[in-house]
Amino acid sequence: MTIIKGGLILSFICLIHRGTAQTTLGHLFSEEVSNISFPKNFKWGYASAAYQVEGAWNLDGKGPSVWDYDARNNPDWFINGQNGDVGPDGYHNVDVDIELLLRQKVNTYRLSIAWTRILPNGLLSGGINQKGIDFYKNIITKLRANNIEPVVTMMHWDQPRALEDNGGFLNESIIPAFLDYATLLWETYGDDVQWWTTFNEPKQICGGGYDWGWSSPQNLLPGIGSYICGHNLLRAHAKAYKIYNERFRETQKGKISVNLDLTWQEPATNSPEDEEAAERGRLFWLGWFAHPMVFGDYPEIMKQRIGDRSRRLNLTTSRLPEFTEEEKEELKDSIDFFAIQMYTTNLVTAQEDAPVNETSFDNDLSINSYQPDDWPTTLSSWFRVVPWGARRLLNWIRDTYGDEKGIFITENGYPDDQTILEDMDTRGRCHKLYLSNINDAIYKDKINVIGYLAWSLIDDVEWYGGWVVTFGQYNVDFTSENKTRTPKQSTEYYRKVVTTGCLVDDCVEPL
């Protein structure tokens, strides 16, 4: 999660359009909370990411990630100089943080592995860092010993800086490098980990990192970089999935996916133009990755529009690369569950297509996406609290991709001033209202939702945003020697939800 997500896009489109739709959507902001207990086997937990919690950026043999590089070479990108060099120092607080998980009584914890803690220069040929291997072995072993199911992300934005000298995700040579890394993780941890995701939020890795720039390494090629990166990332995922099927699945019996994210795109009116624009938004932002991994290829609308806009620029090929038939086969059905992260919702109106000579992802998409002034704000400019969007999103995922394999909400949370401990009416209420909509999706819409991971357990490093605005249910005193953790009010509510499966005081069992 990042406090910068969507910020840029949002701020400039807000200038273009102010909607009138809030009156028609007003009834959706219901405070009514479901009193039906969540399913007994529901996965409850927290999510985290290596760069955001670990610190120890260069200790015990770790190599630099793109974020470590920018913390030194582009320090002004980080607010107040707050970066992940030390952060909440999770590296030296493994037992402390596992205690917090036990206190919260969760059954699931999502962590990511820092690629460069395992392979310091990103390549197997550069040598394996045993201390890095041991660090994660210790966490995973302790989680399992405490009956907390680990969900492990292989790459949560922190790719090895060394690979950027060759273009990082713009160079397909990152594919074999990732496959070596993924294979090593399965050889090392595969017997103890049942839930894997190869990549977290590829849209942010590729768009932020190589196209519009909310994310390191900010090696930007507008309207081109996102598509090349996405193409290489998808091929890396599909080939990793194939390796798992061939070498590990029979004995390890795990499940693999990619953490996708979407700001729900709601048409501002029920005009066919706005409906079409909102659907195009969903397909560009989410279908870009979900379609290939479910159906084997990009959404038609992306192929069509980007192809057309490339031809009109007299380019000989589309800026959106094409998969070979073999790659389509590998990609099709290459996720074992649908991992979705959602925070907020935008309204969408149609607009005229942007000129073709200004190439960018946004221009290829060409929609107005904005948040009305009267939606409840948070400290993050891009984030208004829109609980009903969660239910809409789950319905759309089920209707578009199916829910047979299970939909797993692998991030959701609330951003606030990290020093505020009295957060029941803000963060606690936000979890409650989103969860109530998720509960409605499960019981009223019959959608197969298998779990919910709150972002986040502790205050952490929100990328370039430091810890000015955080999502933690536990405060971290970043000025203290031991980065002391202190519970906020919302920990009590979330613990109650986790232990009872119930959002209110008095629940009924599902029929």
Ligand SMILES: *[C@@H]1O[C@H](CO)[C@@H](O)[C@H](O)[C@H]1NC(C)=O
């Ligand atoms: C649960 O909610 C339903 C519908 O709102 C209501 O009829 C019922 O009385 C509630 N049950 C309890 C135990 O609160």
Ligand SMILES: *[C@@H]1O[C@H](CO)[C@@H](O)[C@H](O)[C@H]1NC(C)=O
């Ligand atoms: C891609 O990476 C390879 C090394 O893996 C390198 O030889 C090649 O020059 C890179 N290509 C570009 C365009 O940087």
Ligand SMILES: *[C@@H]1O[C@H](CO)[C@@H](O)[C@H](O)[C@H]1NC(C)=O
């Ligand atoms: C594309 O090529 C045509 C024919 O040569 C030319 O008329 C047109 O101006 C070109 N368009 C662009 C955007 O370069």
Ligand SMILES: *[C@@H]1O[C@H](CO)[C@@H](O)[C@H](O)[C@H]1NC(C)=O
């Ligand atoms: C794109 O073309 C329009 C005219 O159609 C022109 O005004 C504008 O400056 C061009 N933009 C770029 C980046 O060339």
Ligand SMILES: *[C@@H]1O[C@H](CO)[C@@H](O)[C@H](O)[C@H]1NC(C)=O
């Ligand atoms: C920090 O942790 C160390 C090791 O657990 C402990 O000895 C020390 O007293 C702690 N310092 C503070 C200020 O709590």
